[in-house]
Amino acid sequence: GNSVTQMEGPVTLSEEAFLTINCTYTATGYPSLFWYVQYPGEGLQLLLKATKADDKGSNKGFEATYRKETTSFHLEKGSVQVSDSAVYFCALSDRQGNNDMRFGAGTRLTVKP
Amino acid sequence: DGGITQSPKYLFRKEGQNVTLSCEQNLNHDAMYWYRQDPGQGLRLIYYSQIVNDFQKGDIAEGYSVSREKKESFPLTVTSAQKNPTAFYLCASSIPSGAGQPQHFGDGTRLSIL
Numbered sequence: 001g002n003s004v005t006q007m008e009g010p011v012t013l014s015e016e017a018f019l020t021i022n023c024t025y026t027a028t029g030y031p032s033l034f035w036y037v038q039y040p041g042e043g044l045q046l047l048l049k050a051t052k053a054d055d056k057g058s059n060k061g062f063e064a065t066y067r068k069e070t071t072s073f074h075l076e077k078g079s080v081q082v083s084d085s086a087v088y089f090c091a092l093s094d095r096q097g098n099n100d101m102r103f104g105a106g107t108r109l110t111v112k113p
Numbered sequence: 114d115g116g117i118t119q120s121p122k123y124l125f126r127k128e129g130q131n132v133t134l135s136c137e138q139n140l141n142h143d144a145m146y147w148y149r150q151d152p153g154q155g156l157r158l159i160y161y162s163q164i165v166n167d168f169q170k171g172d173i174a175e176g177y178s179v180s181r182e183k184k185e186s187f188p189l190t191v192t193s194a195q196k197n198p199t200a201f202y203l204c205a206s207s208i209p210s211g212a213g214q215p216q217h218f219g220d221g222t223r224l225s226i227l
Contacts, residue, residue, distance in 0.1 A: 041223075043119075093214070093215070093216075103155040103156045
């Protein structure tokens with residue numbers, strides 16, 4: 001079945017550091033890929049998405065590129081801020097069937113001033 | 114603004130009780146989902162519904178029940194058969210399947226056992 005594996009946390013960075021959170025996936029067919037962010041006590045918010053190979057999703061300085069050859073969708077940001085502290089989830093959704101979405105375990109990011 | 118409303122934000126259950134978590138959306142989405150989130154873990158699918166009056170079990174449906182009588186509403190009942198109900202519950206919705214569309218989430222309900 002479909003699955004997502006993402007980098008274990010927690011990740012602690014200083015403000016303005018470069019961020020990478022690794023995500024790889026296993027899927028039959030051609031899934032859509034997503035990054036969600038969760039702030040304490042809240043639900044998940046869509047951060048960015050990519051629907052086909054070589055697509056780059058971007059939002060709020062975050063980027064991720066859909067790499068079919070390496071089955072990866074790594075999240076990057078060039079300069080993190082304290083306000084980026086949250087839990088980040090990588091997810092995939094099969095284009096067929098019931099839009100069943102599979103999530104990674106989440107990576108907690110803490111950014112220190 | 115369109116969105117998903119979950120209530121209550123915090124809920125407490127006594128042993129042997131059933132409790133119902135509310136989820137309402139005004140996004141005009143056909144599909145709705147319930148997930149369970151445990152500390153340090155990803156989301157696990159409990160139930161989903163693609164259309165009114167129809168729903169399917171997810172990966173961890175035992176001890177839970179749902180109904181879908183209206184497009185806007187998808188309540189989840191945590192029954193006394195669920196032996197470890199303490200968790201954060203998230204409701205989501207999306208446009209119909211086949212397009213790999215993102216799901217939109219509510220702010221969750223945290224359920225605890227007294």
